Amino acid sequence: MALVAACGSGGPAGAPVPDGELRLAAQFAPRSGYAMDTDDAYVVAQLGSAEALVRAGSDGTPQPGLATSWAQTVDPRTWRFALRPGVTFHDGTPLTPAAVVGALTWVAGVAAPPRAVKGVGLQAAEDGPSAVTVTTTRPDPILPLRLSSVNTAILAPAAYTGGPPSVVGTGTGPMRLVAADGNQEATLERNDAYWGGRPQLAKVSVRYVADPAARALALRAGDVDLAQGLPESALLGFTADGGYSDQAVAAPRTVSLMLNQSAAPFSDSRVRRAVAKAIDRTALAEQALAGSALPASELYGPAVAWGSQDPPPAPDPQGARDLLAQAGYGPDRPLTVRLQTYPNRPELPTLAAAVQGMLREIGVDAQIRIGEYGPAEPDLLAGRYDMYLLSRNYLTDVPDTGSTLVSDYTCEGSYNINRYCSPEFDALLAPLATTADPAQRQEVFRAAAARLNADVVGVPLVHSQENAVTKGVSGFTVDPLAKSLITPELTRTG
Template identity: 65%
Template sequence: MSTPTAPAASPARRRPRLGAALLCALLTTLAACSSAGPAPSGVAVPDGELRIAFQFAPRSGYALDTDDAFVLSQIGSAETLVVAGPDGTAEPALAASWARVDPLTWRFELRPGVRFHDGSAVDAAAVVTALRWVTGVAAPPRALKGTGLIMAADGAAAVRITTAKPDPILPLRLTSPNTAILAPAAYTGSGPPQVLGTGTGPMRLTATDGTQSVTLERNDAYWGGRPALAKVIGTFVPDPSARALSFRAGDVDIAQGLPEPAVLELSGTPGVDVQTVPAPRTVSLFMNQSAAPFSDIRVRQAVQKAIDRTALAEQALAGAAVAASELFGPAVPWGSAEPPAPPDVAAARALLAQSGYGPDNPLSVRLWTYPNRPELPVLATAVQAMLKAAGIDTQIRVADYSTQEAEVLGGRYDLFILSRSYLTDVPDAAGVLSSDYTCAGSYNLDRYCSPQFDGIVAGLPGASDTAARQKIFRAAAARLVADATGVPLVHSQENAAARNVIGFRADPDGKRLVTAQLAKTG
């Protein structure tokens, strides 16, 4: 499961049809390629039942320390102390407020009167039990790794959390679905917490069928107001074409992650609301700087100038992505919405000549990627053609990511196209900047090392102000562009379709779908 962790979704927008003309010509079976307006608002059906085709299925028995926590969050069963707002700041959820007591200690006041689905109270003891479990597992979730959290009740309605070192973004860490608070009864067994009937969300999880389906019923005592839906039946459908087929057939009311042809078709269907939102994920071309030829910045700059990123987004991917000018895109408030610089093949050839490459000494490199995300081989083929026009020959290899990871991490590759979520579970970019681009970064695929860049990132541990942190993120991204550290190609987008539904909004961070406001109409 991909783990998007951006701030809460920005307003959903209808996908720009950048490549629509081409697709319309190909999709001859469609009646039309015009875009319908948003579905009518409708009137909520009292005690309605909703059916949803989810993109990702649970893989670990709904264990909170795994990505299955995102499923529990999406279906409206489990909740965290804090949620992330659209601007990337922390907002109250099960915690009504919080304050930093000293550099290592935070105090969280709990929302009064909240009860778990089993009727027990959400008090300090219950929160401590839940957080101690998730921080005590053998491999703590990414959002909490290395924090050294120590939890203690401060009366019945507050919790003190101490970190091993000053952590200005602890409230944002607690937005991770892995930190969801379940009832004490969930933790009485020896295995993962029991998720049936132990959450706090608008819907109570009543039945699961492995990786096939879930059934939820309304939590009438929900602290956020009585939910509009009486029941939700969710099915997990990993194949995007099958999700689209299920939606077309009317078997489900909402379908996530549809293939681009289906998005185009459904966008022209009256009564269907197709939403597309930018996702905090960038597909980048990584260049191994630890060896020739990409240890030479001129060669890296030549690759930068040879690639037409706008064409990749609008033509190769038919408008299913946004051309990237830098690492961070429109999914986050500090990301760039500026278009990338246009390609300059002549300048690319000149830079290669300065580096000693040309007709008498042609440059030939390996370009690797993986098929797990279907857009990656498509991009690899397009990039290969663009580099050839500039005088760089590439040999493409498409293989499962797991078979290539050791070689890529070890610097035994030339070019690698990778899709990467740049928020890594927390709506803050410090983690990915540190792990992927600092000299000591554990996932530094580019083998990039810049004292200037490390100096920029070094200011993050002491920056608690959101605006100050986002200023550092922007400066770091600009430094990567200046140093020709890889080539961000496109920013991904997430989509979903709904029919006869109100209160629905596609969420790129994969945390919210079923809410108290979601309702069936008609």
């Protein structure tokens, strides 16, 4: 993986403020009570509270985390992980093999395991006083990468009391979560016993702000020091002269128009192809988003080595109208669909309005509905929707896109929002189960992206960026994988 380096402008550095407090306007709020088997685990990880056995490097390789090393045993289904010595949980108890086994056993045994470990048959066992073994049903060439998933973070034994584990005061990270007020705010304090060195910040105050414009206003008013995911229009006002520092990084993230293939009208490939022909992806990136994104010709883009560098196909409105006519739609039978998305990512409502206009040109009435993602997810997974505009980082669950391909596009995929099922596509992915060589895996990724385009499985629109703006902060770097935010190096300046 070759992620494009971050760029932006920096304000005056200022002198470090000892034991400073950081005030954060966070882009995403927990929606399941910080449940570690859900996407709330990303919130916990970004806040620097919980850690996994393995970290993912910027090049997509596994790096030491709570485990210092790992290797396959004689049994190719089993890996041995040596634990980092001297680590304590926030409640003062030590990191032990028993604690690791308890945490991994819990996450593998929930009713709906997280995408990173779903279906692999993960089992953990103690191996002496300082190691654990992890076994899967079949040999898994990327198991260490799976264990970099935020969902596999290790919490103290006290977190597991029969119900969902409690993340308050039970992690190992540089910051200790001490208070959590639902999806409104949270407070973290420094973990003075952190194994990675004493963090610079003494406290972090978090406000969860779903509206991008409200995040920008909070930063401009001086109510927060760091704001994530700001609209492109707002970024122009945060200049170095004003003391602000902005960062944007090309991320392995694609905004796609999901099309529900399990029901009419998008069960008809002609209608899906018509939608694809109607959309001018270059105009979306360069005009609607003012050049802050790149037009997508397929699922993967230039943020990764195997991504396409080709321009997207030119729009063909007449070809789209012809396909709709073949499918039985036209002036006498107009097509009306719901186009849904969510507001947390500032580009999505803008893209929805632009797509709506392009579809109107071919006679499709797309009625926009904008609402929080969390309440919509059950309907999406059950196929109770028409079109949904979704931003997906395809390396988030596991820093190997094979996991995303399996979860999002196979017949038994746990996150198959498009409701796509092709035995031929599943067979194309089969070599990933036994292939460890990155070059060979990337050839499968390329072939999979081409097949998804051929079958019109949704419509990739643009490859977007992650951004954040700070004021009076040093040591901050935007993580393109969206796993890291509060780090030991982060410092307030004055």
